[in-house]
Amino acid sequence: MTDPDEALAEFEKHLRFERDLSPHTVRAYLSDVTALLAHLDEGLAGLDTAALREWLAEQHAAGLSRATLARRTACMRTFTAFVHRRGWLPEDPGLLLGSAKAARPLPAVLDQQQAQAVLDAPQASEPKELRDQAVMELLYATGVRVSELCALDVDDVDRDRNVIRVLGKGRKERSVPFGLPALRAVDRWCVHGRPRWIKEGTGPALFLGVRGGRLDAGTVRRIVHARLGNVEGVPDMGPHGLRHTAATHLLEGGADLRSVQEMLGHASLNTTQIYTHVSIERLRAAYRQAHPRA
Incomplete structure (x- = not known):
């Protein structure tokens, strides 16, 4: 079968059911492959290393970022390996494709005083305030992804061990610890806030929207931007910025890299290592500012 x-x-x-990739990744990969197939004059029969390099060169000439080119290169390798295994190509042209290295800019993070200022809030009483405070505390305490936070159910909070059960990328489950401030905020939300928003058919979601459904990622982003915007001098960032901040503060406090990797759910230690660079850059900046002979 050679029909594109x-x-x-x-x-x-294959992406959805065998690789179990996220819907966002599936959409991105399908978009890339659709664009590649439109570029080929002879369908799959014209798919070779030269055609792949030509297509990627056109993307580069069009001004695409290094990160996008790296993703598209990875996508092409996945696709060519797939069609080769199915017997639709005699050879895998992706094996000879060079790796496009994405730039790894250091993420923006809050310092510990800024994080404290953002999380210090007056005692809340309304459901929205209680929920927003619990969301902020849990994001900073655990460093979970926004999708993982939204997917939490009430029973995923283990109050005896102070951990939450998280279903991460690739549907891999992990347990992530959190501290007393986050526990208190979650308990206040569960006792005084969540019951007031429960509707018929609400289900087990830990965090709810005003209509009683599961909290969505867009609302979490608005919560984070609003809370950071209330504190003067704090850089604006989304939930992923709190994830970066949590990881950086853990390493600055003496946590080892493997523990942070496990907590964040990184498949590779290389991904976690960027936070060691963040800590070093912060140390250098403090040195340049404070040392008289810097």
């Missing part, structure tokens, strides 16, 4: 539409449909099933 059929190959694309089978590739989508």
